[in-house]
Amino acid sequence: MAKKRYIHAINEALFEEMERDPKVIVFGEDVELAIMGDCRGLLARFGRDRIRNTPICEQTLTGMAVGAAAAGHRVILHLMFSNFIYTGMDAIGNQMAKMRLMSGGQARMPITVIASYGGGGANAAQHSDTAYPPLLNLGGINVATPATPADAKGLLKTAIRGNNPTFFMEAGGRGGEQGEVPEGEHLVPFGKAVIAREGRDLTLVAIGSMLKPALAAAKSLAVEGVDVEVIDPRTLVPFDAAAVLASVRKTGRLVVCDEARERCSAASEIAALVAERGFDSLKAPIRRVTTPNVCIPYAPNAESRVIPGADTIIRACLQISPAKTSLFSAAAQRAAGDLLPGA
Amino acid sequence: MTRAAPSRDELFALYERMLLIRRTEERLRDENKAGNLPGAVHLYIGEEAVATGVCAHLRATDMITSTHRGHGHYLAKGGDLNAMVAEIYARRTGICRGMGGSMHVADFSKGILGANGIVGAGFAIATGAAYSAQLAKEGRVVVDFFGDGASNQGTLMECLNIASLWHLPLVFVCEHNRFSEFSPASTVTSGQISDRARAFAIPTLVVDGNDVAAVWEAARAAIERARDGRGPTFIEAHTYRIQGHMEAESLLLGGQHYRDDAEIEGWKQRCPITSLRKQLAALGSVEVSRLEQIESHIMARVDEAVKFAVASEPADPELAFSLMFDGQQP
Known part of the structure; x- marks a missing residue:
């Protein structure tokens, strides 16, 4: 157990899960430079095949997550701000949330979407929303809201290993907060308060x-x-x-x-x-x-x-x-x- | 790119597959009219040469994305007929256990990533699947079928951009059937659709979508190119939607018309199946009897599929709960 920042706990989970399973890939806008902090060092360690910058096109990115998952990868899509959930909503609501049921259970959707939410940073209306309520209404989508560094690590690892789409909602502006984080294998089960x-x-x-x-x-x-x-x-x-x-x-x-x-x-x-x-x-x-x-x-x-x-x-x-x-x-x-x- | 025409045996295989799609959908049309199907069906009649000519080059491990008009793609890629018909009948033996219906027929084990009720949804799914295929380095190729109507979704541009930028093993197949639901293409679509791909430096091929050999040749080149890691190709296949946007659409139209009967008749004269049948029959009496055998064999298969569907148990309603998540209650 060591004291770690929230953002470092997320980074640690990403490193560990990408080491553990070569099928785990990360894509999104500016992930190679780790603009949001949580992807730092992943490019140098895993290369552009497994972590890749994309153009700015959230409608396509959410659909691509579905396609790459259907084709056999374990997808981590970084959406930056949770407001961009709205931009990418079509494939979230119409594909990601529904593919398993409408295919009669054939499809597995191992998708983790990371998005930072919340106000407090003078980011104004389009970068400060807490955008999970529409996700709750879709069915078929898990929503994780870690509040502590330990839960951030443990919930992210559970999300990445799961076979259902999960939105991993980072508490925006809290990346610097510290807490004790267990080393290595630390999984927090979903649905346990x-x-x-x-x-x-x-x-x-x-x-x-x-x-x-x-x-x-x-x-x-x-x-x-x-x-x-x-x-x-x-x-x-x-x-x-x-x-x-x-x-x-x-x-x-x-x-x-x-x-x-x-x-x-x-x-x-x-x-x-x-x-x-x-x-x-x-x-x-x-x-x-x-x-x-x-x-x-x-x-x-x-x-x-x-x-x-x-x-x-x-x-x-x-x-x-x-x-x-x-x-x-x-x-x-x-x-x-x-x-x-x-x- | 090598250009070779299909052999006689390949032409017979193409004919058989097209006829299977046609006879199945004619039966679905009749069953719909008789009120035997619970949901809407969007038929591919007249467009069979496109799916058939393209999928002839695909392996079981290759993947396709399809449309709301997806029965033809499903059957061309090797989807099971009985399971598809049972799905449309909402039976538990259906390929999606009755949870998807006509607009969602899918067989992931055969790379059929699903028909899709959202027009244009296949672009991004195919792009993601092609990215996955490229990373896996197993030589898999993805084909994205969509219509001229879908070409007006902005995600086409987004996906052309990524496919070109990343040299994805992806073939875009635009089935230009001249209608965007109930609107003629001329009223909603500007320019030549394949020019949109050219703007992203993607090679394009414009073919007669009612000539299965022409589609077959174009697709062969495009798929070979994708498999060799040389990136995406865009095929624009010109065809015609003989049926309406959906069966029983006259109820919605209330006496209005959006096209002329003469236009439909004109395109019926250019039926891809009839013209190939004529070509093959002209080869001799052996070929004529082979065509007759194919016809009776397919009629029997379609009959059998409908019987299978009708005899199957209705869908299990509890699946709506148990299938929402993998290993988790909704």
């Missing part, structure tokens, strides 16, 4: 980039007497519903934190799931903490106005926390008002 912090009073599900502010919020809330349990689902498809439901059974309260826009976010899906299957455990309404239904603006102050952080999470938790408020108190109503989109 992790309890990042144990607590009794409230369940806080935090996806990917939201784990760090969620843990900071939990720390502050502890000072105020609210004992928060933080759950990192690690993969959104498949999703560890059992872990979230078990936690809600214990705490009776749920806040879901997701950097995606509110409408049809992963947070919405998780909230619906708990409302359907864990209603009897709930002692308070479920709260979603998300980016409101707006584009990510350029100005840093405007950006931080819309992207959730520890403060937003604390407010949402306080609205439904047992210690601070009753559900219908004036304070809770005011807190709710603050959270309305555009307020």
